[in-house]
Amino acid sequence: MSVLIVVDxxxxxxxxxxxxxxxxxxxxAASIGGEAVALSLNASNAEVLGxxxxxxxxxxxxxxxxxxxPQKVVAAIVAAANxxxxxxxxxxxDSTGKAVAPRLSAKSGAGLVTNVTSLPDTASGFVVSKNxxxxxxxxHVNILSDEKIVSILxxxxxxxxxxxxxxxxxxxxxxxxxxxxxxVKAVKGGNSDVVPLPEAELVVSAxxxxxxxxxxxxxxxxxxxxxxxxxxSRPVADIGWRPHHEHVGQTGVAIRPxxxxxxGISGAIQHLAxxxxxxxxxxxxxxxxxxxxxxxxxGVVGDAFEVxxxxxxxxxxxxxxxx
Amino acid sequence: xxxxxxxSKVPDTTSKIAFTDGDSKFNEEGIQWIVNPYDEWYxxxxxxxxxxxxxxxxxxxNVGDATSDPVIRKALALGAHEAVRVDxxxxxxxxxxxxxxxxxxxxxxxxxxxxxxxxxxxxxEVGGMLAEFMNLPYISLxxxxxxxxxxxxxxxxxxxxxxxxxxxxxxxxxxNKGMAEQRIPNMRGIMAARSKPLTVVAASxxxxxxxxxxxxxxxxxxxxxxxxxxxxxDELVNLLHTEAKSI
Ligand SMILES: Cc1cc2nc3c(=O)[nH]c(=O)nc-3n(C[C@H](O)[C@H](O)[C@H](O)COP(=O)(O)OP(=O)(O)OC[C@H]3O[C@@H](n4cnc5c(N)ncnc54)[C@H](O)[C@@H]3O)c2cc1C
Numbered sequence: 001m002s003v004l005i006v007v008d009x010x011x012x013x014x015x016x017x018x019x020x021x022x023x024x025x026x027x028x029a030a031s032i033g034g035e036a037v038a039l040s041l042n043a044s045n046a047e048v049l050g051x052x053x054x055x056x057x058x059x060x061x062x063x064x065x066x067x068x069x070p071q072k073v074v075a076a077i078v079a080a081a082n083x084x085x086x087x088x089x090x091x092x093x094d095s096t097g098k099a100v101a102p103r104l105s106a107k108s109g110a111g112l113v114t115n116v117t118s119l120p121d122t123a124s125g126f127v128v129s130k131n132x133x134x135x136x137x138x139x140h141v142n143i144l145s146d147e148k149i150v151s152i153l154x155x156x157x158x159x160x161x162x163x164x165x166x167x168x169x170x171x172x173x174x175x176x177x178x179x180x181x182x183x184v185k186a187v188k189g190g191n192s193d194v195v196p197l198p199e200a201e202l203v204v205s206a207x208x209x210x211x212x213x214x215x216x217x218x219x220x221x222x223x224x225x226x227x228x229x230x231x232x233s234r235p236v237a238d239i240g241w242r243p244h245h246e247h248v249g250q251t252g253v254a255i256r257p258x259x260x261x262x263x264g265i266s267g268a269i270q271h272l273a274x275x276x277x278x279x280x281x282x283x284x285x286x287x288x289x290x291x292x293x294x295x296x297x298x299g300v301v302g303d304a305f306e307v308x309x310x311x312x313x314x315x316x317x318x319x320x321x322x323x
Numbered sequence: 324x325x326x327x328x329x330x331s332k333v334p335d336t337t338s339k340i341a342f343t344d345g346d347s348k349f350n351e352e353g354i355q356w357i358v359n360p361y362d363e364w365y366x367x368x369x370x371x372x373x374x375x376x377x378x379x380x381x382x383x384x385n386v387g388d389a390t391s392d393p394v395i396r397k398a399l400a401l402g403a404h405e406a407v408r409v410d411x412x413x414x415x416x417x418x419x420x421x422x423x424x425x426x427x428x429x430x431x432x433x434x435x436x437x438x439x440x441x442x443x444x445x446x447x448e449v450g451g452m453l454a455e456f457m458n459l460p461y462i463s464l465x466x467x468x469x470x471x472x473x474x475x476x477x478x479x480x481x482x483x484x485x486x487x488x489x490x491x492x493x494x495x496x497x498x499n500k501g502m503a504e505q506r507i508p509n510m511r512g513i514m515a516a517r518s519k520p521l522t523v524v525a526a527s528x529x530x531x532x533x534x535x536x537x538x539x540x541x542x543x544x545x546x547x548x549x550x551x552x553x554x555x556x557d558e559l560v561n562l563l564h565t566e567a568k569s570i
């Protein structure tokens with residue numbers, strides 16, 4: 001009985017969210033007394049999976065097997081799961097997991113839980129926690145089928161790489177009979193050094209309090225000093241001050257960074273829903289009654305146009321001293 | 324073009340989330356229900372735009388009991404031509420997808436377009452399952468969708484970028500922000516919605532739930548905010564480094 005982890009790559013390298021999934025899968029395997037096997041899609045550094053507890057990697061080396069074409073990935077997973085006798089399949093709940101895991105569930109009849117935030121409790125069944133109501137609550141969900149699929153929330157489990165190593169072998173799968181007809185015409189973005197929001201550990205975010213897009217320079221400056229990713233509130237994206245993909249909240253991207261700095265954002269319930277999983281929240285707002293302060297760990301009551309340049313200066317000094 | 328838009332009924336975004344029956348059930352008391360924003364703002368509006376431009380019909384479908392009818396009427400008021408409700412209170416996404424596919428199987432839809440997830444259960448599950456049950460290609464998290472003849476071009480959102488994909492109809496796609504702009508129903512639409520067909524069909528009963536929600540909980544309350552003097556940002560940096568250990 002083994003656990004199969006589906007590992008995707010970006011520019012050939014194992015995605016961070018997949019590494020988290022692999023670590024999770026290795027822990028599940030250890031708890032049910034099985035082997036942790038990863039199925040990686042065209043990975044050039046598959047051996048890194050050993051450091052998070054994976055025993056064996058089956059690496060697909062056929063670039064047509066990618067998340068762009070979920071049916072082919074499903075075929076590869078089914079073949080691998082049969083070969084290693086997998087009872088549990090683990091995904092990261094990222095763009096790959098969202099494209100592939102539900103298809104696998106429908107094909108195999110294995111129950112799926114997404115957005116998972118805990119290891120399974122196997123005392124009575126196979127119960128995992130997941131976030132619901134956009135992080136305003138959580139639920140314990142039992143998977144009733146014999147075979148189980150879980151898709152884990154990015155950034156919900158810290159990564160702790162160890163010394164382990166994994167054997168890596170090429171995995172051949174014949175997908176020539178599968179024609180979904182999907183062709184990739186172009187890939188835009190995604191190659192910059194900026195960490196994408198769902199994976200980001202440091203996020204600097206700003207809202208309507210900044211008055212206009214021309215004032216984002218100090219926000220980007222802060223992100224630059226910290227190596228953080230920028231985000232924004234919904235109205236700011238809706239009026240076109242910032243791109244849509246920066247919109248966080250209940251109807252935008254849900255994030256769980258280590259540190260979330262919110263500047264000139266009131267903290268409406270829909271905004272909080274997508275960011276309240278952040279480990280530490282700093283709020284800068286000139287209104288001491290802003291609801292966001294109730295959800296914050298640290299608060300600065302003051303005018304962003306004075307506070308932010310001052311904070312940037314302090315951060316720069318800190319970085320210079322601490323490398 | 325015939326487009327099917329599955330819609331979900333979810334609590335209004337300002338709802339107080341609470342549970343009953345020993346935390347085993349969502350407390351629906353006093354809840355205002357809305358159409359799931361991703362279904363309404365992006366999937367339904369884009370479907371309407373496509374049909375307005377090229378002709379055809381938009382059918383909305385909901386798997387649920389009669390308490391869904393008001394939100395189904397809202398979708399009709401926005402311009403959907405007809406609605407179908409599969410009369411069963413579904414236990415999980417697997418059942419929902421199975422029921423929608425049972426209904427859609429012989430109807431010849433060119434496209435199934437739905438929101439990328441609900442804001443209640445945040446599953447991102449139904450679209451992919453439906454695509455598999457219907458044996459159709461699935462493009463998830465699409466922030467753009469154009470149709471030219473029998474070919475669709477979509478932007479699939481990935482981490483930090485998009486992938487432009489081309490695929491022949493029919494297909495299933497899940498809609499992300501960017502695909503369309505939210506519309507507000509007008510009086511004429513609301514009046515017209517009253518006489519548009521809302522067909523209730525019996526569930527096929529073709530699937531058992533694969534998962535069971537055992538118990539719910541709320542996050543632990545935050546401790547009080549620590550206020551830092553706005554003149555003293557060195558202090559904030561120091562706290563973030565030594566106390567919070569986040570930088
Ligand atoms: C169905 C629905 C879904 C929604 N989903 C989302 C979502 O996903 N994400 C989201 O963000 N919103 C969402 N919203 C919108 C949400 O309700 C709020 O309207 C929005 O979050 C407010 O954005 P804001 O905080 O930037 O602006 P405002 O509410 O206008 O707040 C601006 C803040 O800036 C402060 N400020 C002003 N000037 C300064 C200054 N010089 N220095 C410091 N502070 C200053 C003000 O005190 C105020 O607190 C949703 C709404 C609905 C109805």
